[in-house]
Amino acid sequence: MVDVGVALLRKATPPTELDIRRFEKEIEVVSRFDPVGYLELRAYAAALRDQEADVDTLFERAMAISSQRTGAITRYLAVLALTARTDAVITHFRNHREEICNDIAALRGAQRALIFSGWFATGNAVGAEIAKRGLTPIPTHDTELVETLISEAEVASAVGFSHRFLRRRGARAKYVQVVLIPHEDADPSLFYQLGVEMPAGELAEVEWELFGALADAAIPAEQQGHVRVALVSWDCAEENDADHAA
Amino acid sequence: MPITPHDLKDFAERIAQSADETQLRAAISRGYYAAFHAVLPLAARLPESGKCLAGRRYVSHREMYERLVEWRTGAVHPMLSRMIATKSVLARAIDVSRFAREKADYRIEDTIRYADAQSQLERTALILRSMAQLEAELKRGDAA
Numbered sequence: 001m002v003d004v005g006v007a008l009l010r011k012a013t014p015p016t017e018l019d020i021r022r023f024e025k026e027i028e029v030v031s032r033f034d035p036v037g038y039l040e041l042r043a044y045a046a047a048l049r050d051q052e053a054d055v056d057t058l059f060e061r062a063m064a065i066s067s068q069r070t071g072a073i074t075r076y077l078a079v080l081a082l083t084a085r086t087d088a089v090i091t092h093f094r095n096h097r098e099e100i101c102n103d104i105a106a107l108r109g110a111q112r113a114l115i116f117s118g119w120f121a122t123g124n125a126v127g128a129e130i131a132k133r134g135l136t137p138i139p140t141h142d143t144e145l146v147e148t149l150i151s152e153a154e155v156a157s158a159v160g161f162s163h164r165f166l167r168r169r170g171a172r173a174k175y176v177q178v179v180l181i182p183h184e185d186a187d188p189s190l191f192y193q194l195g196v197e198m199p200a201g202e203l204a205e206v207e208w209e210l211f212g213a214l215a216d217a218a219i220p221a222e223q224q225g226h227v228r229v230a231l232v233s234w235d236c237a238e239e240n241d242a243d244h245a246a
Numbered sequence: 247m248p249i250t251p252h253d254l255k256d257f258a259e260r261i262a263q264s265a266d267e268t269q270l271r272a273a274i275s276r277g278y279y280a281a282f283h284a285v286l287p288l289a290a291r292l293p294e295s296g297k298c299l300a301g302r303r304y305v306s307h308r309e310m311y312e313r314l315v316e317w318r319t320g321a322v323h324p325m326l327s328r329m330i331a332t333k334s335v336l337a338r339a340i341d342v343s344r345f346a347r348e349k350a351d352y353r354i355e356d357t358i359r360y361a362d363a364q365s366q367l368e369r370t371a372l373i374l375r376s377m378a379q380l381e382a383e384l385k386r387g388d389a390a
Contacts, residue, residue, distance in 0.1 A: 141356070179353060181345045185299060185308055191345040200361060204368035208335060211342075215334035225311065230342040233361040233368075 002037075002075065005044030009082040012197035013170055020048045036066045040075060047079050055079060070099050074109040081113035084167055086160025089117040100126075104133055111138055116176045118159025120190065121147040142180035142188075146226075149187050154221035159192055161217050162229045165210050171196050174234045181228075190227045195234035207231040254280035255370055262363040270363040271350040277363075277370040278347035282310065284377045285340055289313045291322045311341050325387045332380060339373050 004023060008015045015023075027041040039062040046054035059076040066072045073096045080088045093100065093110055100106040107130050114123035115138060124144050127137030159176070166173055173194040182188045196203055207230065214222055214229065221227045254276050262273035289305050295312035302309070314337035319326035346366045350358055 141353070179349055179356065181348050183308060185306075186297075189345065191342075191349065200364035200368045203365065204372050207342075207369065208339065208372055211335040211338035212331060214338065215331070225315075225341060228338070228342050228345055230346065230365075230369075232365045235359075235361045 002040065002044070005041060005048070006078070006082075008048055009044070009079065010172065010174065012172055012174070014167075014172075015048055020045065023048065036062055036072075040066075040072060043076070043079065047083050050083070052083070052085065055083070070103045070106045073099060074103075074106045077113045078109060081116045082172075084117075084160055084163035086117045086119075086156050086163070089113055090119050090122065090156065093119075093122065101129055104130070104135065107133075108135075108137075115178065116173075117163075118156035118176075118192070119152060120155060120178055121152040141178060143178055143190060145180055146188050146190060150190060150226045151221055154219055155190060155192075155227045158214065158217075158219045158222040158227050158229055159194075161214065161219065162192075162194060162210060165213050166194070166196065166206070166231075169206055169209075171198060171206065187226070189225055192227065192229045193232045194229065195232050197234045200233040203231050203233050251280045251284040251374060254283065255367070255374060258370065259367055262360075262367055265360070267358055270358050270360060271354075273363045274350035274358065274366040275347050277366045278343045281340055281343045281370045281373040282307065284374045285310060285314070285336070288322075288377070288380070292316075293318050293321065307344055311337055311344070314340065323384050323387070325384055329380065332376065336373065336376055339369060339376075343369055343373065 004026070008019055008023060024045050027038065027045065030041055031038040039058050043055050043058035043062065046052075046058060059072065059079070063069055063072045063076065073092075077089060077092055080092055093114060100110050107126055111123050111126040111130065114120075114126060120143050123138070124140050124147065127140060130137035163173055174197055175195040177193045177195070179191050180188050181191045196206075198206070210229070210231065222229070258273045258276035258280060261269040261276070264270065264273075286305060289310040292313040294302075295309060295316050297312045298309050305313070314333050317326070317330070317333045343366065346362070346369075349356065350362075350366075
């Protein structure tokens with residue numbers, strides 16, 4: 001049932017009232033045999049309604065009493081990323097870093113959520129932890145080369161702003177990919193591409209508006225061209241080989 | 247025989263119909279050059295940016311972006327100084343188009359999909375349309 005909640009949060013367009021009510025009704029069954037799981041599912045329902053305070057309260061309670069605390073921590077992180085709460089993503093990660101680092105599945109989830117939210121340097125550090133354990137992390141695409149040159153907080157600010165812009169437009173990024181773009185006569189830039197399930201023509205118009213909104217937002221790293229955010233049409237029928245979905 | 251930015255865009259659109267990734271990459275690259283050449287006549291009339299390398303006599307890719315950002319249009323046309331919103335969007339659009347081109351040309355280990363090419367070409371179309379609107383507005387201003 002968590003999968004249903006995640007699927008609804010990741011839907012290309014916001015879930016309808018009917019979708020949310022159906023989900024709320026279905027999770028009632030869980031309350032009888034899994035009270036902790038029920039708390040988490042209610043948190044998902046609250047996330048669908050953008051009720052941030054309820055999301056936080058319910059996940060905090062679930063984490064406090066769950067026998068699978070690390071799983072609850074990771075799922076909370078994913079919900080924060082999917083709902084474009086960029087600052088909460090890094091705060092939650094830092095608060096629970098030790099527990100996350102003791103669990104490979106949690107590390108993988110954390111890296112996805114961090115990169116999705118624009119916290120590229122922290123995401124790379126988590127990737128290094130994954131690699132130390134002999135597993136393959138999400139590739140850095142050379143972004144580690146600018147960790148000391150570009151403010152991670154400003155990058156996350158630009159990426160988070162773009163996620164929230166999309167949500168206000170009734171759209172969602174399905175995945176995020178970041179690569180380093182070198183320049184001959186200037187420091188390199190980070191190129192963020194947010195994959196959105198929307199026809200390319202329609203999405204280009206949204207991107208055009210996003211460029212204007214980013215200009216108004218005046219985020220220094222974005223204004224100076226150290227980070228660029230683009231929208232890419234995402235066709236779910238096409239395979240995504242670099243899955244940075246939260 | 248000379249060609250126009252629209253010729254480049256049309257060519258890019260034709261090869262973007264392919265399922266072959268090499269052609270998709272080429273379409274993204276040609277799409278950028280269509281946008282670059284559409285903006286170049288205006289950028290070439292703007293004064294050198296503060297970041298322009300000394301002695302450089304041509305408008306480099308980076309310099310085009312810098313000139314759009316600085317937007318010192320006084321000597322070009324009085325109406326341009328009011329188009330701050332247009333230039334902010336245009337500067338980002340041309341920069342993103344260039345980054346997409348660099349990714350397609352240099353990051354051959356990454357996968358480029360059909361939708362990546364379509365996104366780039368729709369972006370190119372908007373840049374060309376924006377430049378056409380800008381020129382039409384300037385002409386209307388001159389006629390008035």
